[in-house]
Amino acid sequence: MPLSAWQAAAMRIVPTLARFQPRRVVVPAPSPYTTGLRDRGWVFDTAWKRPEGVGATAGWLAATLAARTRVAGGLGIRVPVLVASADSTGPDRLDNPRHGSQDTVVDVAAIERVAAGLGSDVERLVVPGSIHDLALSADEPRERYLDAVRVFVDKVLE
Structure with missing residues (x-):
């Protein structure tokens, strides 16, 4: 936050x-x-x-x-991890002109700082124009996110 x-x-x-x-x-x-x-x-x-x-x-x-x-402090997760986030953080106010295209709940810089420490196989995905719940973003960033999740799951299941 x-x-x-x-x-x-x-x-x-x-x-x-x-x-x-x-x-x-x-x-x-x-x-x-x-x-x-x-x-x-x-x-x-x-x-x-x-x-x-x-x-x-x-x-x-x-x-x-x-x-x-x-x-x-790091978690040591032993399975592949996909860490996905928006590309920017902004205020959770309806007068924020980017309210519908940035994370207004969690600081994406904090996600970036801790992502690598989650485990030994961490893939980072930053989706420009997405919001906190990436699957509830506008059409283009949502599709970009869902496509990346499909690719990640396919790669993990190979």
Whole structure:
């Protein structure tokens, strides 16, 4: 997640808070990302993916921080791994002119930093113009992504 300096500082207390109040919502989460998906024509069950978002709890954030730390240390995955992402990160605001063509959820630079440490056979795929859920991108980047996944799976299954 891209964090401002004050958010990163505040995150330091989350693990402690999570031990005592794991279900406490610490970050309210309206979801411009989900709203943008609907605006771009995707139809889905809003009971499962709510446009108003779901607040991030202290427990969820603490688990996310622990997972990020573990991934940054390397995982040693022993099977081929495809790490796919958008080519840029931007703000999750509907007034972002590239809201429908960049990752507004995860920092793609962070993905790049940790990808090689996932295992010994890691293939990196960067899909220009895609969004966080690459399969929900616009037609061209979605097809580029799905074609690359097909090629990767075929290569792994050879």
